[in-house]
Amino acid sequence: MDAGAVRRALRRIAHEIIERNPQPESVVLAGIPSRGVEIARRIAAFIRQIAKKDVSTGVIDVAMHRDDVGTRKELPVVRASKLPVPLEDRTVVIVDDVLYTGRTVRAAMDAINSFGRPARIQLAVLVDRGHRELPIRPDYVGKNLPTATGEQIQVRLQETDNEPDAVWLERE
Amino acid sequence: MSTRWTRKDLLGLRELSGDEINFVLETTDAFKQVGTREIKKVPALRGKTLVNFFVEPSTRTRTSFELAAFRLSADVINISATTSSLTKGETLKDTARNLEALHADIIVLRHSSAGAPQFLANRLKASVINAGDGAHEHPTQGLLDLYTIRQRRGKIAGLHVAIIGDILFSRVARSNIFGLLKLGARVTLVGPSTLVPREFEKLGVEVSHRIEDVLPRTDVVNLLRIQHERQRREYFPGLGEYIRLFGLTKERAKLLKQDCLIMHPGPINRGVEIDSEVADGLQSVILDQVTNGLAVRMAVLYLCGGIAT
Numbered sequence: 001m002d003a004g005a006v007r008r009a010l011r012r013i014a015h016e017i018i019e020r021n022p023q024p025e026s027v028v029l030a031g032i033p034s035r036g037v038e039i040a041r042r043i044a045a046f047i048r049q050i051a052k053k054d055v056s057t058g059v060i061d062v063a064m065h066r067d068d069v070g071t072r073k074e075l076p077v078v079r080a081s082k083l084p085v086p087l088e089d090r091t092v093v094i095v096d097d098v099l100y101t102g103r104t105v106r107a108a109m110d111a112i113n114s115f116g117r118p119a120r121i122q123l124a125v126l127v128d129r130g131h132r133e134l135p136i137r138p139d140y141v142g143k144n145l146p147t148a149t150g151e152q153i154q155v156r157l158q159e160t161d162n163e164p165d166a167v168w169l170e171r172e
Numbered sequence: 173m174s175t176r177w178t179r180k181d182l183l184g185l186r187e188l189s190g191d192e193i194n195f196v197l198e199t200t201d202a203f204k205q206v207g208t209r210e211i212k213k214v215p216a217l218r219g220k221t222l223v224n225f226f227v228e229p230s231t232r233t234r235t236s237f238e239l240a241a242f243r244l245s246a247d248v249i250n251i252s253a254t255t256s257s258l259t260k261g262e263t264l265k266d267t268a269r270n271l272e273a274l275h276a277d278i279i280v281l282r283h284s285s286a287g288a289p290q291f292l293a294n295r296l297k298a299s300v301i302n303a304g305d306g307a308h309e310h311p312t313q314g315l316l317d318l319y320t321i322r323q324r325r326g327k328i329a330g331l332h333v334a335i336i337g338d339i340l341f342s343r344v345a346r347s348n349i350f351g352l353l354k355l356g357a358r359v360t361l362v363g364p365s366t367l368v369p370r371e372f373e374k375l376g377v378e379v380s381h382r383i384e385d386v387l388p389r390t391d392v393v394n395l396l397r398i399q400h401e402r403q404r405r406e407y408f409p410g411l412g413e414y415i416r417l418f419g420l421t422k423e424r425a426k427l428l429k430q431d432c433l434i435m436h437p438g439p440i441n442r443g444v445e446i447d448s449e450v451a452d453g454l455q456s457v458i459l460d461q462v463t464n465g466l467a468v469r470m471a472v473l474y475l476c477g478g479i480a481t
Binding site for chain 1 (some may be wrong): 178201202205217218469479481
């Protein structure tokens with residue numbers, strides 16, 4: 001995917017979110033750092049442009065909710081989570097760049113629940129590469145890219161990577 | 173700042189790089205946020221066992237570590253000097269090996285001997301966190317002081333910090349000095365020459381024996397508790413004389429810049445190192461230090477306890 005394809009995919013996701021959620025004001029786009037946060041910001045901008053209504057964004061860091069604590073030799077920095085509260089009548093859309101095993105999404109749902117009890121949680125991803133290890137399925141997908149386990153999906157976004165937007169498949 | 177955390181132990185700030193200290197401070201931001209959630213508990217250390225091993229008395233540090241561990245879903249055992257077999261003649265090493273045999277994952281140690289945490293860390297697979305060892309270091313106190321300054325002033329580099337009081341016997345002072353210098357602050361130590369010898373200048377700090385000269389020039393004053401229990405007569409001028417020469421009285425506080433922060437690691441001796449009205453005044457961030465201490469300890473336990481050993 002090049003920059004144009006990424007833009008079209010995110011615009012389409014924005015349309016779908018508006019279609020599924022007639023009141024975008026009650027939607028929170030919660031990005032998983034760091035690229036998920038940038039993708040959420042872009043989808044929110046499209047929603048404002050298309051629906052002429054405001055939509056909230058948030059950050060949901062999953063590091064402290066992961067299920068592999070004590071198995072890594074080095075730890076990345078944890079970012080502060082930020083969600084508008086109360087969540088009770090809102091729809092939280094988890095936003096990430098690549099959906100793979102589903103473990104990150106499970107951790108994100110766990111984190112969101114510690115902020116309150118949203119009316120519903122949905123999932124938007126730029127790329128779904130398959131290989132789920134949990135019963136999790138995305139509501140909004142930019143592109144389905146079937147992969148082999150040994151392959152890697154590379155994502156670059158201008159704001160987070162200082163490189164032009166791009167998505168490609170890398171075989172080892 | 174792109175370093176990653178790779179240490180299982182936190183023994184002192186002297187051995188940490190400036191990047192590593194900043195890494196802990198950034199991680200602390202994330203854990204401070206947890207305290208504002210509806211559910212103030214995360215599963216980060218679920219299934220881990222933490223032993224609070226306090227050979228020297230302490231209430232606030234022990235409680236802070238205990239609450240931090242609870243918020244991370246770890247199980248906690250508290251052992252104090254009087255309840256441990258140390259009083260029956262067991263060595264520190266044997267006590268520690270027994271703790272490990274119980275599969276303790278994290279040991280938080282407060283000990284009267286400098287180097288005791290290092291001794292354990294070298295011999296155990298478990299993470300060892302120094303909660304104060306003799307007059308050596310108290311790294312989590314140093315980190316929470318740095319965090320509080322950074323939170324209030326937005327930065328540490330370029331600030332002028334005065335540490336006032338019993339520097340010679342203070343592990344809090346040492347951890348503060350190492351941390352502040354690594355992050356680019358300027359440090360002046362203030363106190364009687366017996367407690368603040370010129371020797372300290374070798375660390376890269378300034379030394380002054382006249383508090384009035386220093387107060388108008390600082391951005392932060394960190395007052396240390398006069399440790400009655402450790403004082404020996406030959407070092408200490410006597411309480412009355414100390415207050416007269418070095419106490420942060422109401423009158424002296426007027427010399428401070430308006431935005432100067434007043435810090436104290438607690439417990440406060442009201443009317444000795446600081447007047448009540450100053451301790452409770454607008455410039456005081458003493459209670460912020462307590463709140464931040466909890467978040468700093470969550471970050472440290474998460475980082476050291478979350479590493480594969």
